[in-house]
Amino acid sequence: MSFLLRKILSLNSAVEVDHDEDAAPAFPALDSAQRANRPQTESDENDEEHNERSTVDESLVTATADLSRVYMPPPPPPSSVPRRQSAGGSMGPASIVASARAQPTLQSGTTPPSVLERPLPKFNFSDIAEPTRLAAPPKTAQTTAAQARRRREKVALEPGFSQLDWATLKNSGKDLSGRAQGLQPMQITLEELRMHSTKEDAWTTLGGKVYNISPYLRYHPGGVKELMRCAGRDGTRLFNLTHMWVNYERLLSNCFVGYLVPGGSS
Numbered sequence: 001m002s003f004l005l006r007k008i009l010s011l012n013s014a015v016e017v018d019h020d021e022d023a024a025p026a027f028p029a030l031d032s033a034q035r036a037n038r039p040q041t042e043s044d045e046n047d048e049e050h051n052e053r054s055t056v057d058e059s060l061v062t063a064t065a066d067l068s069r070v071y072m073p074p075p076p077p078p079s080s081v082p083r084r085q086s087a088g089g090s091m092g093p094a095s096i097v098a099s100a101r102a103q104p105t106l107q108s109g110t111t112p113p114s115v116l117e118r119p120l121p122k123f124n125f126s127d128i129a130e131p132t133r134l135a136a137p138p139k140t141a142q143t144t145a146a147q148a149r150r151r152r153e154k155v156a157l158e159p160g161f162s163q164l165d166w167a168t169l170k171n172s173g174k175d176l177s178g179r180a181q182g183l184q185p186m187q188i189t190l191e192e193l194r195m196h197s198t199k200e201d202a203w204t205t206l207g208g209k210v211y212n213i214s215p216y217l218r219y220h221p222g223g224v225k226e227l228m229r230c231a232g233r234d235g236t237r238l239f240n241l242t243h244m245w246v247n248y249e250r251l252l253s254n255c256f257v258g259y260l261v262p263g264g265s266s
C-alpha cells in the first residue's frame, strides 16, 4: 500500500519538475492534512506483505479501489496536454466547429485535458455572414426628410386644450356655432363664407357643411396656423389631403353653422 502511495508521490514530484507557470497546483496539496488524515484501509495493515508481491491479487485490487476513492489521480503535466491552436488568435463559428471536430480522440488510459487548461476561443463577430446580422434598416434620405417634416408639424397644445378637453367641452352640449340661439341652420354662400376669415370669426366648409372653427383653433393638434389655412374658404381638399380619417362631422358637431349654397361670385 505504501508502495502505491510512494508511486503517486513520485509522480507528483515529477509534475513539479516539469512545472509550468500556468499549471494548477496539485490538489489536495502534497503535504495537506487531507492526505495525512486519509482514512485507514484494511490493506494498510498488510502493506509490507503487498510490497513483496509481484503479482496482482484480490486485496491489492481492493486497496487500489479504496485509494482511488480517497484521492483523485494527479493531473497530467501541462506539457503533455495537447493544446488547441487558434488560427490568427480568433475563431468564428465555422472555425470553432471545425477545430472541435479536428480534436484528436483520446487514447484509452490518457487523462482528458482539464476544461480550465483549454484555451477559450475568441469569438470574431466579423465571421458572421452579413444577412444573419441584426441591423437597423438603413436610413434613406427620403425617410429622414419625412421624419424632419413630421417633427416640424408637431404642435405643443396649451394646457387645457387637449383632444380630451375638446371632447369634454363638446359633450357639455354647448352651442359653439356662434349663431343666435334657436336659429335654424343657415344657408351660406361662398361670398358670405369669405367674410369669416379671422381667428376670432373663422368659418370653413367641409363636404358642403359650414363650421365655425374659431372655438376649435387652440385644440387643433396640427396647430392654429394650419387650421387657419382653410378659414373663409372650402377646406375639404386640404382637410382630406392631411387627414381624411378624422371624423370632422362628429368633432365639430357643436360648431355647425349651416349649409353651403350656390350663389355669389366664386
Ligand code: HEM
Residues within 6 Å of the ligand: 153, 154, 155, 204, 213, 220, 221, 222, 223, 226, 227, 228, 229, 230, 235, 238, 239, 242, 243, 246, 248, 251, 252
Ligand atoms: C376643420 C378642420 C380640421 C379638423 C377638425 C382637424 C382635426 C385634426 C385632428 C383631430 C388631428 C389629429 C389627427 C390624428 O392624430 O390622427 C389633426 C391633425 C393635424 N391636422 Fe388637422 N384638422 C382640420 C383641418 C386641418 C387643416 C386645414 C390642416 C392643414 C392644412 C390641418 C393639419 C393638421 C396636421 C398637420 C395634423 C397633424 C398634427 C400632428 O400629428 O402633430 N388640419 N387635425
